Amino acid sequence: MEKTARLGLERVARPRLYEQLVEQILAYIESAQLKPGDLLPAERDLAERLGVSRATLAQALVALEVLGVIDVQHGTGAVLARRPSVASVVKGLREHQSRLPEIVEARSTLEVKLAALAAERRTDQDLAAIDNALDVMAQEIGDGDRGTHGDELFHQAITGAAHSSVLAQLMAFIAEMILETRMESLGQPGRPEQSLASHRKIAAAVRAQDPAAAADAMLAHIELVSDVELLR
Amino acid sequence: MEKTARLGLERVARPRLYEQLVEQILAYIESAQLKPGDLLPAERDLAERLGVSRATLAQALVALEVLGVIDVQHGTGAVLARRPSVASVVKGLREHQSRLPEIVEARSTLEVKLAALAAERRTDQDLAAIDNALDVMAQEIGDGDRGTHGDELFHQAITGAAHSSVLAQLMAFIAEMILETRMESLGQPGRPEQSLASHRKIAAAVRAQDPAAAADAMLAHIELVSDVELLR
DNA sequence: CTGGCTCACTGGACTAGCCTCTTAGACAGT
DNA sequence: ACTGTCTAAGAGGCTAGTCCAGTGAGCCAG
Structure with a gap:
């Protein structure tokens, strides 16, 4: 066999x-x-x-x-x-890995903070990486794809722009949990365009170096995505 | 020898x-x-x-x-x-463990969120644990001690009251970093009474089930402690 | 060409033994 | 009596050797 x-x-x-x-x-x-x-x-x-x-x-x-x-x-x-x-x-983790809401919650906590930090600390290089991720995502969606690769790139770029290796590690930790609970298949928003739009909003706030706006935009984005996830 | x-x-x-x-x-x-x-x-x-x-x-x-x-x-x-x-x-962790500011930052991010969640979700039992921690800390300070044990208990109680095993895990992760970077010796605020007071403020907000107030109080507390740490 | 077999290679586990470290208690010296 | 030193029992650390059990490539008969 x-x-x-x-x-x-x-x-x-x-x-x-x-x-x-x-x-x-x-x-x-x-x-x-x-x-x-x-x-x-x-x-x-x-x-x-x-x-x-x-x-x-x-x-x-x-x-x-x-x-x-x-x-x-x-x-x-x-x-x-x-x-x-x-x-x-x-x-407990090994037994019931069904803590989806908790994972989303933890992710939200970290990413909102990361967005705010990114707005404060981003360099031009970070900005270029963010823009590139948006381009990739737009391209993918244009091709009828879901744009998951671009999405991943985007969140990585934001994490990188925050320049906090400790928070980055915690994100990596959570990313693993998400993978292991096979949640990745849930990360498909119904409307990729909508997701792209909220990404653009975050990027704009980071570009403008407005931490509060970046945090708000990230929070809104995650809530949008989470809602879709919970519909399943 | x-x-x-x-x-x-x-x-x-x-x-x-x-x-x-x-x-x-x-x-x-x-x-x-x-x-x-x-x-x-x-x-x-x-x-x-x-x-x-x-x-x-x-x-x-x-x-x-x-x-x-x-x-x-x-x-x-x-x-x-x-x-x-x-x-x-x-x-990377084992090599450059000198990222104190980043660790404080990560801890702040998580604990502020935990405080807010604790305010939303705490049970009477959680509240009892928090009160107990405060008592222990008060006792220790009364005895001329620094109250570190009570401090630890307090943060554990808050973490428990938030009822999020994922966030709790991330906190455990950071707690280890703090230990391993030997930061524990830095955690001695100049005025234990001051620290106790800010703990009481957090506890009050959690008791009143006011997430925003709890988050604010926790943020203030961490900034206070961090300042003292950075004085060294 | 297909199916089955073999065998070399990989990890899994055990045994027996010796080393170092820790600590309590005996035994000196004060 | 008190105190410091020494010793031995028991703890974990590590090694070497041996055998068992999967895996998979390659051979060979049908």
Whole structure:
């Protein structure tokens, strides 16, 4: 057979042992009512209880450490990080990824701010990138396309013009969530022309270096797009 | 010598091998111009090149997988995820952690929004948590402390009251940055009482379910704290 | 040309062992 | 009695070697 599994929406499951261990340890932490600062059982002990080797347990602990759930200290043991909330957050995310409204909300928060910053800080170069994105989008729409590529370029250009790498990182983070929840297919406004018009409004405010107007225009744009999304 | 390193403010860093490997592999990906979809060298090969055992390399790969940089497939190899951005993001983070203003800016953006949402959505339980945080902070300040624990609790309570797991995640992300850039030592306002007062103002707005007032109060609070931070 | 088989290669996991670090408690010296 | 030093048990860190289980290219018979 070919790649049925690959193109399928549901990955047929990944039998990585360490992932199961992460779940089990998370469950154990919850059931044992462990508080931040408490120690997990010793590796040798835990490995035996879970019926795996220390090497595999070590992988699970690395995963938990990267996730921010624990802090492994040489000679002492694995102590729970002060934020067990992260654990539940991460877990909750994997379970019900149906938080579309929340994601739209977060995106809105960031992009409105980014638009305002872009208006303050944009260089002529940034402006050129924004204009280029608008041109691409107009071209695509003219060809009967939805203009998604141009749309993406536009938001990237705005993000770039804001000159804040930290906010840019947060946007990248959200962009990933959007992809992973397969929301990208929702991002199709009913009227591309309308979307293009609101983009132009944002661009104009950025060009005029008017932060308040840029923020308002971005907010209006996102509300427009979100409305369409919710119609589905 | 004894434990000179331990009592220092600077954690002498824990030389976990797998963390170094993550850095090295990230650097390799960049230098080798690998694109999404490309494969990393085989584990046995890579382990030998880096001079570590396969077990340790496996830990590094788990970390990279959790970070979303690669996707390890049994029988095929470790393929780069479609978003190498994360890699550069993580790397960029570790390198120039001197973007304090940007971090403050991002934090401000998120917390102002969180405050407004909290005002809209807070339950009586959320309110109780907020009040409790204020009590803790007042107590700490009364004892001559700086009230940092109560401060932390307060911001957590606000975040919780906003009922947005996505925004909460972004806050956790930033909180980590703040910790890692050792900004926590900067978070000592000259006048804890002043900080407490502005916290009370935020709490009042949230209690009154007035989003605009909550946002304004949070913005004022952050500007106050930031000013003090920048004085150093 | 097609289908099935094989085999080399990839990751997955385990075992056994040795190293370093941490810490509590015994044991000196004051 | 108090205090500082030393030691040993137990914690995690890492390695080497071994075997198991998918993957896929290539061979070969039908």
